[in-house]
Amino acid sequence: MKAFRFGLALGLGLVMLAQGSAFAAWKTLAPLEMAGAGLAATSLDGRVYVGGGRALTGPQSTFDVYDPKANSWLPLTALPDGLADFGMAGVGGKLYVAGGSSALAKGQPSAALWIYDPASTRWTRGPDMPAPRMNYGFVAVGGKLYGIGGVGPEAGRVFVFDPVSGAWSTAAALPHPRRALAVAVSGARIYAIGGLDSAGAVSSAVDIFDPAKGTWSAGPALPEGRAAATAGAIGTTVHLVGGQRLQPLKTYDDHFVLTGGAWSKAAALPTPRHGSASAVLEKTWYVLGGGAGAGVFTDFTASDVVEAYQAD
Numbered sequence: 001m002k003a004f005r006f007g008l009a010l011g012l013g014l015v016m017l018a019q020g021s022a023f024a025a026w027k028t029l030a031p032l033e034m035a036g037a038g039l040a041a042t043s044l045d046g047r048v049y050v051g052g053g054r055a056l057t058g059p060q061s062t063f064d065v066y067d068p069k070a071n072s073w074l075p076l077t078a079l080p081d082g083l084a085d086f087g088m089a090g091v092g093g094k095l096y097v098a099g100g101s102s103a104l105a106k107g108q109p110s111a112a113l114w115i116y117d118p119a120s121t122r123w124t125r126g127p128d129m130p131a132p133r134m135n136y137g138f139v140a141v142g143g144k145l146y147g148i149g150g151v152g153p154e155a156g157r158v159f160v161f162d163p164v165s166g167a168w169s170t171a172a173a174l175p176h177p178r179r180a181l182a183v184a185v186s187g188a189r190i191y192a193i194g195g196l197d198s199a200g201a202v203s204s205a206v207d208i209f210d211p212a213k214g215t216w217s218a219g220p221a222l223p224e225g226r227a228a229a230t231a232g233a234i235g236t237t238v239h240l241v242g243g244q245r246l247q248p249l250k251t252y253d254d255h256f257v258l259t260g261g262a263w264s265k266a267a268a269l270p271t272p273r274h275g276s277a278s279a280v281l282e283k284t285w286y287v288l289g290g291g292a293g294a295g296v297f298t299d300f301t302a303s304d305v306v307e308a309y310q311a312d
Helices: 002-024
Strands: 026-028 040-044 047-051 063-067 072-075 087-091 094-098 113-117 122-126 137-141 144-148 158-162 167-171 182-186 189-193 206-210 215-218 230-234 237-241 244-246 249-251 255-259 262-265 277-281 284-291 302-310
Touching: 040 094, 040 284, 047 087, 047 277, 047 284, 087 144, 094 137, 094 144, 137 182, 137 189, 144 189, 182 237, 189 230, 189 237, 230 277, 230 284
Parallel strands: 040 087, 040 277, 087 137, 182 230
Antiparallel strands: 026 302, 040 047, 047 063, 063 072, 087 094, 094 113, 113 122, 137 144, 144 158, 158 167, 182 189, 189 206, 206 215, 230 237, 237 255, 244 249, 255 262, 277 284, 284 302
16 A cells, blocks of 8 residues: 555656646746737847737737847837737848738738838838738748638738839649638748638648748648637747637637647647737747637737747
8 A cells, every 4th residue: 555655656756746746847938928829929139919809899909029138018109000810020121911800991801011120110011911811821932921721812922022022923822721720930941730621620731831842741730620829939949839629619828839740749738729929039938919719709818918938
């Protein structure tokens, strides 16, 4: 009996140690100034920028910057429009915000492109996207910006913006069109992960785009389908956390890692969420906001939580 109790205690101790080490990689940081789901974020010149999102009041126009040295948020000049489910990316010292569910358009998809200059703290209007787009991925690769997936006319088309010429073009279409997908850049390639397909089913598909070749290839499918998860890459490792399913409603804390051509599980997200934004700064991945409740409960459960994952 004593041996059994010792073994049980040792087993529980090892489980607790494993759980403790699993969460040790995550750290809770200063919360957002305003809770939101469907917000957007990116990193630029050593800082993390976040804006928009929706709560019970609809799409928001908040825009803030995070100083990692001070662990503090500073409010900046508000977005020109209240936006949710939009794209934000940084390139060439400036930030680009495109598409989204627009407050000015009463929740309809927008085609507007806005450009923020951190030096002047001013927004200027850029050329509109070829078509309105929301619930999509927006990333920078090789000095250009890529809009992938989402909701809007011809949503399978990939929109490409060149800040130098100031012109939009299109690239090879996404092989499996879907919305609420997660998008990350690793090794100068774009990973389009999960989402909801045209029938509204949660997808486990992973499509990889090579901008240099202009071609798509199939990546290893997720172990389980996810919608409204967020993804980022630390070095050559792609991370994906959170997400939701709609039937039945569920919000996830799972953390999947793609390395060596296969997905595995890593330390779970401490706060289950979906519709979060994320950004990578050096070897730290910041996951911001999101909704704790799935489906119709998203806006009622919008979060201000900021958690960061530190790579080894």
